[in-house]
Every structure is written in structure tokens, then in C-alpha cells.
Amino acid sequence: MIVGEQKPFEQIVKLIERYKRILVAGCGTCVSVCFAGGEKEAGILASMLRLEAQKNGRPLEVLEQTVKRQCDREFLEEMATKVGQVDAVLSIACGCGIQFMAERFQDKIVLPGLNTRFIGVTLEQGEWAERCAMCGDCILDRTGGICPVARCAKRLHNGPCGGSSGGKCEVGKDRDCGWALIVQRLQKLGELDRYSEILPPRNWTTSRDGGQRKVVREDLKEQGRIEPR
Amino acid sequence: MTEAAAPKKAKPPAEKTPPPPVVGPVSGLEKLIKAGSFVVTAELGPPKGLDLEAIHKKVGILKGWVDAANVTDNQTAVVRVSSIATAAIMVQQGLEPVMQMVARDRNRIAIQSDMLGATALGIRNVLCLSGDHQTFGSEPGAANVYDVDSIQMLGILKGMRDDAKFAGGTDVEGGRPPLFLGAAWSPDADPAEVRTLRLAKKVRAGAQFVQTQCIFDLAAFKLEMKKAGDMGLLDKLAVLPGIIPLKSAGMAKFMRKNVAGISIPEDVVKRMEGNKDGKEEGTRLAVETIQAVREIPGVRGVHIMAIEWESKVADIVARAGLKKGPGA
Ligand code: SF4
Numbered sequence: 076m077i078v079g080e081q082k083p084f085e086q087i088v089k090l091i092e093r094y095k096r097i098l099v100a101g102c103g104t105c106v107s108v109c110f111a112g113g114e115k116e117a118g119i120l121a122s123m124l125r126l127e128a129q130k131n132g133r134p135l136e137v138l139e140q141t142v143k144r145q146c147d148r149e150f151l152e153e154m155a156t157k158v159g160q161v162d163a164v165l166s167i168a169c170g171c172g173i174q175f176m177a178e179r180f181q182d183k184i185v186l187p188g189l190n191t192r193f194i195g196v197t198l199e200q201g202e203w204a205e206r207c208a209m210c211g212d213c214i215l216d217r218t219g220g221i222c223p224v225a226r227c228a229k230r231l232h233n234g235p236c237g238g239s240s241g242g243k244c245e246v247g248k249d250r251d252c253g254w255a256l257i258v259q260r261l262q263k264l265g266e267l268d269r270y271s272e273i274l275p276p277r278n279w280t281t282s283r284d285g286g287q288r289k290v291v292r293e294d295l296k297e298q299g300r301i302e303p304r
Numbered sequence: 305m306t307e308a309a310a311p312k313k314a315k316p317p318a319e320k321t322p323p324p325p326v327v328g329p330v331s332g333l334e335k336l337i338k339a340g341s342f343v344v345t346a347e348l349g350p351p352k353g354l355d356l357e358a359i360h361k362k363v364g365i366l367k368g369w370v371d372a373a374n375v376t377d378n379q380t381a382v383v384r385v386s387s388i389a390t391a392a393i394m395v396q397q398g399l400e401p402v403m404q405m406v407a408r409d410r411n412r413i414a415i416q417s418d419m420l421g422a423t424a425l426g427i428r429n430v431l432c433l434s435g436d437h438q439t440f441g442s443e444p445g446a447a448n449v450y451d452v453d454s455i456q457m458l459g460i461l462k463g464m465r466d467d468a469k470f471a472g473g474t475d476v477e478g479g480r481p482p483l484f485l486g487a488a489w490s491p492d493a494d495p496a497e498v499r500t501l502r503l504a505k506k507v508r509a510g511a512q513f514v515q516t517q518c519i520f521d522l523a524a525f526k527l528e529m530k531k532a533g534d535m536g537l538l539d540k541l542a543v544l545p546g547i548i549p550l551k552s553a554g555m556a557k558f559m560r561k562n563v564a565g566i567s568i569p570e571d572v573v574k575r576m577e578g579n580k581d582g583k584e585e586g587t588r589l590a591v592e593t594i595q596a597v598r599e600i601p602g603v604r605g606v607h608i609m610a611i612e613w614e615s616k617v618a619d620i621v622a623r624a625g626l627k628k629g630p631g632a
């Protein structure tokens with residue numbers, strides 16, 4: 076899932092400073108699962124903003140609404156009425172949701188209430204960690220199922236670096252060295268021979284380096300034309 | 305008869321143009337190693353500003369005592385004079401540089417371009433490194449590059465030198481750069497399972513020499529060298545173990561706790577504690593370590609790392625009986 080974190084409250088207050096009616100827009104998918112931008116969080120944030128405005132004698136009306144996904148036109152549509160009633164939308168979806176909202180409601184100010192952090196997993200209640208850096212050409216088969224792009228601080232493909240120590244990364248003892256994990260897992264799987272293969276320089280055009288990315292599935296587009304939903 | 309064993313039909317010789325010749329003289333360090341000399345390298349850290357006098361001074365201190373000196377490339381991710389410029393100054397002043405190049409700050413375009421530029425300036429030896437993570441340094445907010453890693457960098461530079469090809473497949477025009485390719489090796493590094501495998505990858509990628517993380521645990525080093533030898537790595541590779549003169553027992557303990565890939569046995573710490581003159585004891589230990597590693601098959605020299613204590617290098621080299629100094 077996409078893991079996000081709400082921006083610090085003081086920052087959000089500053090963002091909305093010049094608007095009198097806002098809509099706090101939550102998203103019911105990824106950022107809801109990581110307790111950052113779902114229905115509950117939208118509610119809490121809206122109340123906090125109302126209180127803060129009241130305390131400072133500032134006129135502010137806060138509406139709130141959460142849809143299933145802000146990265147989907149269909150669900151954004153459900154917000155049209157409320158969006159029409161406010162000066163600005165404070166979206167606490169991920170960066171995609173925020174942008175898609177702005178794309179759909181061209182004449183509306185859309186503000187980011189959330190920092191989109193990474194694609195990751197829930198390690199335990201309250202702890203999330205990155206797992207994939209979306210390089211666009213997965214090599215997990217070569218690395219024991221552990222991603223060197225996302226889990227090595229230097230995205231080394233033939234690691235580890237000299238900074239690996241006791242299984243931890245040189246960047247911080249709170250983080251595992253991705254390459255220590257790769258070696259450990261390959262060994263456990265009896266595939267340490269894979270370690271000896273040199274991974275050649277990558278073609279990064281499938282990553283952000285190739286320009287804005289897009290996936291086009293002509294077969295599905297065709298289907299959509301034939302049987303419109 | 306299996307197909308594989310069947311005599312191959314004589315193919316007409318492939319129309320392959322031989323790669324263009326190597327441009328310029330080859331590395332002095334390479335020549336010495338090939339001739340069987342026991343070589344000495346040291347380190348020269350460029351200044352954090354335009355205090356070129358600092359470079360001149362360090363060159364003066366090292367010249368005649370070492371065969372070449374490494375120029376660090378923004379080590380610990382702190383901005384300094386570039387390793388290329390510093391190395392070029394050293395060439396002018398007659399001290400052979402080993403130019404370090406880290407993957408942190410350059411993509412493959414810059415790596416290859418910088419390498420051609422360095423070669424044009426008379427630089428021959430290059431040490432390929434991944435580089436310390438930028439969050440430790442003076443620009444912690446910088447983006448890092450890591451388009452390639454140190455092993456891929458070795459492969460790219462080898463391709464330029466041996467095949468006159470850039471990484472993208474185009475031709476290196478007008479002659480091949482005469483590079484002597486090096487890498488770092490941490491024989492005590494984690495994870496232990498891949499210490500030698502990693503060295504093997506570096507050799508396969510193109511490393512002709514390695515300088516190691518500093519060696520205090522001789523037994524462990526011998527073991528790794530034996531493994532490297534058994535894997536057949538030492539025929540093609542010159543190993544220059546790293547030597548760091550300790551200044552005190554405190555320094556030993558600090559390094560043991562804080563520097564990755566270093567193993568300092570308890571008796572080394574005890575020994576340092578036993579002498580009030582830590583610097584003298586550290587120097588003695590360095591000299592003894594040099595004499596001990598010299599006996600290990602595959603060791604072709606030493607790499608003395610006396611960072612900001614460059615003046616110590618001459619003393620160690622002299623006491624180890626390796627060189628007699630300038631003019632000797
Ligand atoms: S290799 Fe690429 S696609 Fe696969 S997990 Fe890593 S970043 Fe994601």
C-alpha cells in the first residue's frame with residue numbers, strides 16, 4: 076500500500092489560512108489503512124481545524140467527506156457537491172489522490188494535507204516500512220525476494236557496501252541492511268550461488284529516470300470501447 | 305558423441321577490428337606490481353577549500369616514501385576539492401595518484417566522462433567505491449545518484465579500457481584509456497558469508513588491485529587470503545592490506561565500536577593500554593603488521609592510512625625497511 080503521514084497540524088493551519096470554507100477530503104484506501112488519511116482521520120482533522128479557528132476567532136467552516144478512492148474518477152464524482160460549496164479542498168489522500176482531485180475540479184484550490192512517504196507494508200500496529208521503489212523492472216528473483224533498490228540505502232545491486240555492520244545499515248542502526256537480508260535469505264534458500272552473479276548496470280528508463288510513466292493496455296481500452304460500463 | 309564434444313566446423317575468422325591502441329603511458333603503480341615490487345600507498349585527503357598549499361605540503365611529506373597515494377573523493381560525504389583536480393595537481397608535482405571515484409555523486413555519463421578527463425590529465429589509477437552515504441556529510445539533504453554500484457563501475461571502466469566501448473555501447477574514440485583498476489575490500493566485513501565472494505565479483509568485474517580496510521586481526525586476514533587464494537583470485541589481483549597507525553587504546557576501542565568492517569582483537573587493545581606512549585606503540589604495531597602481512601601469499605604491498613597524520617607515513621615506511629625516502 077501507499078504509506079502516508081499527515082502533515083504537522085501547524086503546517087496545515089498555515090495552508091488553509093486564507094480560506095473561509097474548506098472541505099477535508101479523506102481517502103478510504105491505502106492512507107486509511109495506515110491511519111493517516113481515512114474517514115476517521117478526516118473527522119479528527121476537521122474538528123481540530125474548527126477548534127483552532129474558533130480559539131483564534133477566525134471564521135472557518137469545515138466540511139468533511141471521505142470516498143473510497145481519490146485516485147478514481149468514479150469516486151471523486153461523489154464529492155462534486157461538497158467541493159462546489161467550499162473555497163478550497165484539503166485532501167489527505169496520497170499525492171495521486173490530491174492531484175486527481177485537482178484534475179477533476181479544475182477551478183478549485185486543492186491543498187495537500189498529507190505527505191506521501193512510500194510503498195510499504197505494516198510491520199506491526201503503528202509501524203510501516205518501505206519495500207518497493209517502483210523501479211519498473213522487478214529483479215526480486217535475483218535477490219532472494221528482497222529488494223536492493225528500496226532496501227539498500229545506496230540501491231546497490233552488488234552489495235553490501237563496507238558500511239554494513241551486524242546486519243544493520245550504515246545510515247542508521249534502526250534499519251536493516253538490505254544486503255545482509257539478501258545474503259541471509261539466499262543462504263537459507265540454498266541459492267547463495269546467485270550472489271556470485273554480477274548484476275549489470277540497470278536500464279533505469281522504466282524508473283522515474285525515463286520520464287513520466289504511464290501504463291497503456293490496449294486490450295482493456297478496446298474492451299471498454301465495446302462494452303461501456 | 306555428444307554435440308558439445310563434436311569438433312566445431314572451422315568458422316571463417318570474424319571480421320573484428322582490433323581495439324584502438326592504449327593512449328599514453330601506463331600506470332607506474334601497475335608496472336611496479338607487475339615487476340614484483342612490494343608497493344606502498346598512502347592517502348591524501350584534499351582540503352575543504354582552496355588551500356592548495358595543504359595539498360603541496362602533503363605531497364611533500366609523502367613523496368619518495370610511497371609509490372602512489374590515494375586521493376579521497378569527498379570522503380565521509382564532506383565537500384572538498386575534487387579528487388580529479390587534486391590528483392592532477394599530484395601528477396604535476398610528481399606523486400602518482402590513485403584517484404578514488406565514488407558512485408554516490410555520478411551517473412554513468414559523469415563516471416565515463418570524468419574518467420576520460422582524468423586520463424587526459426595523466427591519472428592512471430582509479431579506485432572504484434560506493435562512497436559514504438551523504439546523510440553523514442556536509443550536505444545531508446543532497447540526493448544521491450547510485451546509477452551504478454562500485455562493481456558495475458569497475459565493469460564499465462574495464463569495458464572502456466579493454467574493448468574501447470562505453471557502457472551504452474558506443475565507441476571510445478581515438479584510443480583506449482590506460483587505466484589500472486582498483487577496489488576496496490573489507491576482509492572483516494559483515495555479512496561474513498560473502499567476504500570472499502564479494503572480492504571475487506570485484507575481480508571478475510575488473511579489479512586488478514584492492515586496498516583493504518585496516519588489518520589488526522592477522523589470523524582472520526590470513527584466513528580470508530587463504531580462501532581468496534583457493535578461489536584462484538590472487539593470480540590476477542594485488543592485495544594491499546590497509547594499515548592504520550593507532551594513537552591510543554582509546555582510538556582502538558572507538559574504532560572497534562564505531563567503524564564497520566574492522567576487527568580489533570583484545571590483545572591489540574591490551575598492548576596499546578600497556579604503553580603510555582600510545583603513538584609509539586601504534587607505530588610499532590603498524591610496522592610489525594606490515595612485516596607480518598608481507599609474508600602472506602598474494603600481498604603485494606601495503607596501504608597506509610594515516611589520515612591527518614601523513615607525517616607518520618615516512619616513519620612507518622622507514623622503520624618497516626620498505627623505502628629510504630626521497631633521493632634514496
Ligand atoms: S526490484 Fe523494482 S519493482 Fe521489484 S521490488 Fe524492487 S523496486 Fe520494486
Ligand code: SF4
Nearest residue numbers: 227236244245252253
Ligand atoms: S549498509 Fe547495507 S543497506 Fe546500507 S547502504 Fe550499505 S549495503 Fe546498502
